[in-house]
Amino acid sequence: xxxxxxxxxxxxxxxxxxxxxxxxxxxxxxxxxxxxxxxxxxxxxxxxxxxxxxxxxxxxxxxxxxxxxxxxxxxxxxxxxxxxxxxxxxxxxxxxxxxxxxxxxxxxxxxxxxxxxxxxxx
Numbered sequence: 001x002x003x004x005x006x007x008x009x010x011x012x013x014x015x016x017x018x019x020x021x022x023x024x025x026x027x028x029x030x031x032x033x034x035x036x037x038x039x040x041x042x043x044x045x046x047x048x049x050x051x052x053x054x055x056x057x058x059x060x061x062x063x064x065x066x067x068x069x070x071x072x073x074x075x076x077x078x079x080x081x082x083x084x085x086x087x088x089x090x091x092x093x094x095x096x097x098x099x100x101x102x103x104x105x106x107x108x109x110x111x112x113x114x115x116x117x118x119x120x121x122x
Contacts, residue, residue, distance in 0.1 A: 009103060012037060012103075020038050022035075022036055031110075032111050035103065035105055036105075037101050037104075038097075038101065038102040039096070042093050042095050048092050050090050051087060052088070053087055053112075055085045055108050056083070061103045062097040062100050064093060064097065065077070065093070065094040066091055068090070068091050069091065
């Protein structure tokens, strides 16, 4: 997103339902902020996120479920819920809402500026 550019977090124009959408909102030394729009996607079976940086996420709309490695219970997130994921906290997205888009705001702390967090499978 260019300096001085305006964006509405709820604007889903250009977002399809087949793929997750990642919009980088800010990338500066030590911090990267992105909006993620999920439509029923989840982390591929058997895969875990294990990031070298801290991440704070908030669900703006929709719902999702996070699983931490080694724990049976799921962490259910709904609109307004936030979660801090410290570096190397192995986790996966078990599901995102398939009835409506799930809009996430993710703040990556001490992440490389050019790092692509990748997408989830449907």
